[in-house]
Amino acid sequence: xxxxxxxxxxxxxxxxxxxxxxxxxxxxxxxxxxxxxxxxxxxxxxxxxxxxxxxxxxxxxxxxxxxxxxxxxxxxxxxxxxxxxxxxxxxxxxxxxxxxxxxxxxxxxxxxxxxxxxxxxxxxxxxxxxxxxxxxxxxxxxxxxxxxxxxxxxxxxxxxxxxxxxxxxxxxxxxxxxxxxxxxxxxxxxxxxxxxxxxxxxxxxxxxxxxxxxxxxxxxxxxxxxxxxxxxxxxxxxxxxxxxxxxxxxxxxxxxxxxxxxxxxxxxxxxxxxxxxxxxxxxxxxxxxxxxxxxxxxxxxxxxxxxxxxxxxxxxxxxxxxxxxxxxxxxxxxxxxxxxxxxxxxxxxxxxxxxxxxxxxxxxxxxxxxxxxxxxxxxxxxxxxxxxxxxxxxxxxxxxxxxxxxxxxxxxxxxxxxxxxxxxxxxxxxxxxxxxxxxxxxxxxxxxxxxxxxxxxxxxxxxxxxxxxxxxxxxxxxxxxxxxxxxxxxxxxx
Numbered sequence: 001x002x003x004x005x006x007x008x009x010x011x012x013x014x015x016x017x018x019x020x021x022x023x024x025x026x027x028x029x030x031x032x033x034x035x036x037x038x039x040x041x042x043x044x045x046x047x048x049x050x051x052x053x054x055x056x057x058x059x060x061x062x063x064x065x066x067x068x069x070x071x072x073x074x075x076x077x078x079x080x081x082x083x084x085x086x087x088x089x090x091x092x093x094x095x096x097x098x099x100x101x102x103x104x105x106x107x108x109x110x111x112x113x114x115x116x117x118x119x120x121x122x123x124x125x126x127x128x129x130x131x132x133x134x135x136x137x138x139x140x141x142x143x144x145x146x147x148x149x150x151x152x153x154x155x156x157x158x159x160x161x162x163x164x165x166x167x168x169x170x171x172x173x174x175x176x177x178x179x180x181x182x183x184x185x186x187x188x189x190x191x192x193x194x195x196x197x198x199x200x201x202x203x204x205x206x207x208x209x210x211x212x213x214x215x216x217x218x219x220x221x222x223x224x225x226x227x228x229x230x231x232x233x234x235x236x237x238x239x240x241x242x243x244x245x246x247x248x249x250x251x252x253x254x255x256x257x258x259x260x261x262x263x264x265x266x267x268x269x270x271x272x273x274x275x276x277x278x279x280x281x282x283x284x285x286x287x288x289x290x291x292x293x294x295x296x297x298x299x300x301x302x303x304x305x306x307x308x309x310x311x312x313x314x315x316x317x318x319x320x321x322x323x324x325x326x327x328x329x330x331x332x333x334x335x336x337x338x339x340x341x342x343x344x345x346x347x348x349x350x351x352x353x354x355x356x357x358x359x360x361x362x363x364x365x366x367x368x369x370x371x372x373x374x375x376x377x378x379x380x381x382x383x384x385x386x387x388x389x390x391x392x393x394x395x396x397x398x399x400x401x402x403x404x405x406x407x408x409x410x411x412x413x414x415x416x417x418x419x420x421x422x423x424x425x426x427x428x429x430x431x432x433x434x435x436x437x438x439x440x441x442x443x444x445x446x447x448x449x450x451x452x453x454x455x456x457x458x459x460x461x462x463x464x465x466x467x468x469x470x471x472x473x474x475x476x477x478x479x480x481x482x483x484x485x486x487x488x489x490x491x492x493x494x
Contacts, residue, residue, distance in 0.1 A: 003027040003044065004271065007059030012043040012075050014057075014267055014349070016449060019044070035072035041267025041349030041413070041430075043075040055080055058270065058359070060302070063352040075351070082352040084301055084338045087324055092316040095308045097366045104287035105462075107256070108248035108470035110188065113213050117255045118185035119406045119469040121246045123155040123239050124421070125191045126182050128205050129163030129198035132222055136193050138229065143236040150244030152188070153471070155236070158421060158485045163200040165494035174200055175208040176376040177487045180402025182209055182217060183378070186422055188246050189216055189239030191232065196223030215242060248471065254288030256469060257379055259400030259408040259422075260363040261295065263393040265341075266413025267349025268429040270359020272445040273411035277427065278365035279458040280409070280465070281384065285367040290379055292405055293364040294387040294396050296326040297340060301354030302361040306386065310369045318372040322388050329490070340391070348413050363411065375488060376402040394486035397424060401485075407468060407475075415440050419477020420485060423468055426476060427461075442476050 003013040005027050013027050019034045026032075027046065038044050043057065049069040054061040067079045110118040123143065125136040136157030143155045158181065162174045178200070182190050194202040202219050209217075218235045222228040260277060262269060281291045299306060303323045310316040330337045340353045350356050370383035376399055379385055389399040393416065397408050401422045408422055413429040415437045428434040431446030443464055447457060467473050477483070 001026075003032070005046065006057060006271065009056055009059050011045065011047050011049055011056050013046055014271060015040055015042050015044055033072050035070055036074055038074045039349070043267070043349065043351070045069045045071050045073050045075050047071050049075070054083065057355060060354070060358055062301075062355040062358065076349070077346055077351050080351045082301075082338050082354060084353060086337070087327055090304065090307055090316075090320050092310070092313055093308050094310070096311065096368050097309070099282055099286040099367060101288075102283065102286040104253040104289070105466060106250045106252055107466045109251035109255075110185070110246050111249055111251065112185050112188075113216070116185040117251050117406075118188065119423070119471070120186040121151050121153045121188050121243055122186060123152060123189045123191075123236065123243055124181070124187040125157035125193055126178055127157070127159055127163070128178065128192060128194040128200045128202060130159065130161040131164070131195045131198065132193050133157070133159030135222060135228060135232070139191070139193075139232040139236060142233060143240065146237065146240055148244055149240060151246055152240065152243050155240075156421065156483055158483070160485060160487055162487050162489070164198040166199060167492055167494065170489050170491045170493075171199060173375055173488050173490075175205060177398065177402045177485075178205070179209045180376045180378065180404070181421070181485060182212070184401065184404065184422070186406060188243035190218070191235050191239065192217065192219045193232070194219065194221045196221045252288070253284065253466065254382070256284065256465075257290045257292065257404045257406050258284060258465070259397065259403070259405030260291055260293045261393070261397050261400060261408055262298075262360055262363060262411040264412045264414035264416055265345050265348065265350060265356060265359065266429055268446075268449070269411055269413045270362060271429070272448045273413070273427045273429040274359050274362040276445045276448065276454065276457055276461060277363040277409050277411055279454055280461050281363070281365035282367055283458060283462055285365070285383055288382055290382045290385065291364070291367075292373070292379060292385050292387050292400050292403055293361070294389045294400055295360060295391040296322060296388060298353075298357050298360045298391045299323065300327070300338065300357055301352075302357040305361060306364070306369060309367075315369055315372055319369065319386060322372055322386065326388070344414050363409070373403060375399060379404045390488060394418060394420075394484055395488050398484075398486045399488065407465060409465075411445070412441075417477070417480055417482055418484060419475065419480070419482040421483045423475035424477040424482070425465070425468065439480065440476055
């Protein structure tokens with residue numbers, strides 16, 4: 001089979017194997033002659049499409065034809081444009097799904113004193129300002145050589161360029177993101193490292209952080225110390241002593257929070273990797289677990305699907321505010337709302353933002369939306385939450401982690417090595433990428449194209465995540481040492 005028609009109402013099919021001009025093709029019992037060469041992951045017209053007519057994929061419009069398209073011709077950016085424009089008004093037409101409850105499996109995790117659960121036993125250094133990034137790195141390197149590390153999985157410092165010379169939302173975003181990092185239960189102990197003269201000084205940062213466990217979170221102001229290295233080492237020894245004796249215990253999967261992200265998508269992302277993650281999410285939510293879907297600009301064009309999955313009218317209104325609020329962000333910065341997809345997406349066969357979004361949002365499965373969160377807001381309701389934030393890979397994955405995601409499921413058709421402090425699981429949309437980049441990719445969704453049933457591969461992914469949460473395996477980003485944390489910036493730097 002060289003062509004895949006995703007939905008019976010589609011007027012295009014996705015090319016699974018490259019086709020040549022003049023080649024006879026079969027799709028759903030019909031025969032089609034290719035009018036030109038069409039590459040893997042790209043679209044081919046199944047019937048004539050008039051100029052101005054909607055091009056339909058996934059059973060929904062992905063844009064309008066800019067010229068007449070004959071059956072068998074390629075459909076891409078040269079003859080297709082987005083049908084989206086400006087701000088929209090929405091109405092609530094709920095389409096809710098009651099997932100059948102499942103008894104959760106268990107993983108081996110760390111129960112914290114406040115009742116939260118971590119899947120790693122790490123010590124973190126979190127600078128309040130970029131000026132002390134190097135100090136944090138020196139301290140982390142020294143602490144890795146301590147005797148008696150016991151069950152500690154690692155000691156890391158997470159630098160960033162912010163914490164001072166920021167105004168308004170930027171200053172607030174920095175504090176929220178760093179507070180989310182400090183609160184994250186994958187760290188058994190945290191040293192918050194300040195300089196002393198920054199806007200994000202420790203005294204004001206504590207206001208954003210709120211209540212904290214004094215045995216788990218320690219603070220050091222470098223300008224107040226006669227020897228910040230000696231004082232930092234002493235604090236780290238105390239944190240290490242507490243963390244080195246931590247042991248894993250049985251934790252139900254219902255306490256797991258999974259962040260959802262895609263990047264470097266291709267024409268197969270919406271057919272394999274994203275639906276696979278969606279099936280995983282449905283199983284996890286049915287077991288009482290939680291998932292977070294973000295990338296607001298990559299909901300544009302598919303947002304009504306999510307809006308109608310909101311459990312209440314109030315959640316619907318909050319989703320509308322999230323969507324239109326992000327569109328206003330583009331407008332206030334004099335930028336086009338629909339400047340997407342990226343060059344890499346287009347090379348992989350994605351033509352318009354609708355094309356991208358209808359594939360992207362499948363990562364959320366079919367579960368009801370139970371909450372809508374602001375940037376870096378913590379998850380408080382079990383189930384599927386929507387999280388306000390941009391689509392940029394590093395920013396959005398850091399956002400997911402700051403909101404409490406223990407692990408990130410990151411689907412990709414082109415590959416990427418990056419990761420955040422939490423395990424960042426790369427799921428390839430095609431087997432060729434998996435075979436080429438084994439040092440980047442953790443799991444392959446490509447077998448779905450070869451006939452592997454979705455439930456079987458879903459359960460395989462579920463078991464992989466369970467063993468990852470138990471510390472039995474490491475994500476490739478952990479092995480590579482790819483642990484970055486990036487904060488959303490929108491405004492002026494002084």
